[in-house]
Amino acid sequence: MTESWVNSAERIGADLHLELSGPGGRRAALIRALRDAVRGGRLAPGTRLPPYRSLAADLGVARNTVADAYAELVAEGWLTARQGSGTRVADRAEPLRHAERVPIKAPPRARGPRHDLRQGAPDASAFPRAAWLASYRRALQQAPNEVFGPGDPAGRRELREALTEYLARARGVRTEPGRIVVCSGFAHALRLLFGGGVLRGPVAVEAYGLAFHRELLQTAGARTVPLPLDDDGARVDLLARERAVLLTPAHQFPTGGPLHAERRAAAVDWARARGGVVLEDDYDGEFRYDRKPVGAVQGLDPERVIHIGSVSKSLSPALRLGWMVLPERYVGAVLEAKGEREGWASVLDQLSLADFIVSGSYDRHVRRMRQRYRSRRDRLVAALAEHVPHIEVTGVAAGLHAVLRLPPGTERSAVKAATWQGVALDGLAEFRHPETDMPAADGLVVGYATPSEHAYGAALDALCGVLPSADRTPVAGLSRSRNPVTESTYDRNMTHACHVGQQKWDP
Incomplete structure (x- = not known):
């Protein structure tokens, strides 16, 4: 004591x-x-x-x-x-x-859930407080007086210059500061583009994606048309008379896997031929584990692709900082939609992020979190291989979540069992476009970034306890396993799920 x-x-x-x-x-x-x-x-x-x-x-x-x-x-x-x-x-x-x-x-x-395994949120406890505070102090000390007056709707020049260099180096984006507009995140970007009248529908979207984004587009008057998915990503060959297509090419959300190179080129060719535009949601672009980095589609044609990114996964959604890399013809219209007195992202936060990037702190943080999330991914796969080896894990070569393929007819009961046991997660059906004719598949979307480090083992045990067994009965009586991922258990579940070109999505 x-x-x-x-x-x-x-x-x-x-x-x-x-x-x-x-x-x-x-x-x-x-x-x-x-x-x-x-x-x-x-x-x-x-x-x-x-x-x-x-x-x-x-x-x-x-x-x-x-x-x-x-x-x-x-x-x-x-x-x-x-x-x-x-x-x-x-x-x-x-x-x-x-x-x-x-x-x-x-x-x-x-009462909230005891174990939060929902997708979409990073580890809040890992926010780099000391490094961010150092950048904030430098930004505040060096800020000119004009910073505290009316701002530029495009965002601070310092941040747009930092993003130009970083996105070119890390994501293969081709742009210049004058073609970047700072926003509050991906949803804000969609509101500006469609709610502001810059773009109009119909919009092709992936058959599985965030319902919130589809609803936002529909509220703005843009009808959404679902594109089926297969092993190579969205079926862009089915694009027709749509005016835009919204894709998650770096890591398809939520099923996982990058958009195949031929389809990336085909999407750009469609935009050129139709006078349309590709909306690139750079979802999970920073976090890849078992494959080489996948560059941005925007690099194929900067005049036909709008590249949209944010720090909501890499740093924190609380910062409310994102960006649009725009074709030149859209810059003026987006700034007009944004308005002279629009509720912009904090100028001091913009300056802090600029310093955070230029100082190298952002790269160091991403590398550190990449290792942490990879370790958590490995622990998830090992726990499933040990306790429910019949459950297939897909979409784990990158990102902050995995898809657990379930026996037909078991998804709803698994979600209910999880809720009853205090485990928060999402069923795959929640992300399915209501108008798609793509066959439905049972599954769970499990995020492994949110739980704190000390609570992660208990969260994995609770997850395994609510999954259907091979005979569709709940798995019970699990004891916590703290063993690291071994080569044998890792390979058993990962050889068919993790490596490039092997993520199988076969509803």
Whole structure:
């Protein structure tokens, strides 16, 4: 047992006694001690906690131990963290009074999932706080006075120049700063292009994709036409009288796999012949594991492709930063749709991202996260191979999610079982275009990026426990496996699922 008085009166108003004890190491003990302090009322809502460096020195623990504990409690809702305000006890973290400890009839409370395996979100605890803060400080110190006045609808020149260099180097994009427009993300880009009247429908879309994007297009008056998928991606040979086609060529969402090179060229040829445009959603372009990088389609014809990207997966969706790389003929119309006083992305965040890219911090962060997500992918595949080897895993050569192919007729029951056990995930049917004649397939879309590192093993056990067995009955009685991925278990599930040209999508 370790007891420590934190001499932080100048920071939080009084000495704070924390008892670090129990199983799980010092990080887990610190999390428990802080939760207990909030529950007991010793840390009231709004109380500012010591900086993690100070608390680490007072407790005699590593700085990362305190930083990780704070991040976990922020994710759970016990604490809040804001730039310039420090880390504080959340307003809703009310202490549990003595009279409330054993209520006779506790009112029902809404509870979130115990294990979040939904697709689309990165590991929030891995946000590079120190490096981002360094870039933010440099950007703020070097910012000219004009930064604090009305901005440029196209976005800060510093960010557009940084993106020009980075996208050319990392994604094979051919552009210049004057053809980049900064936006708040992919959905914002679609709203500007179609809601702003820059483009009109009908729009061809992949038969499996985000319903939110289809609804956004339909709200803007653009009818969506589904394109079937096969082993080589979207069937662009079926494009006809549409005015645009929306593709995820780097890593098809959600089924996985890149768009075949011949089809990439065919999509551009169609746009040239029809006077149309290819909308390239650069989904998961940074995260690939078992294949060579796939360059952007935009590099084939910058005048027929609109390349759209963001930092929502690589950094955080909270930043609300994205970009459009536009053909020259669309730049003026997009800026007009954006407006002189449109709610732009924060100029200071734009400058920070520019510094983050130029300083090399963005590349280092992406490489680090690529290794982390690959490790999580491998653990997922190993757990499935051990406990439910009949479940086929596809779409895992890149990205932040996998598709688990299920026996026919079991998807709905698997999703219900997962919900009942507190596991949040998505059924493949949720992403299917309602008008496609492509045969339906049962499956689950499982994201492996969101859970914190310490909770990932339990999340995998819970997932395996709700999957149908070979005879379609639930798998039960699993024990947590912490063994690393071995070559044999890895190969058993991955040889047919991971490597380029072998992702089988055969509904």
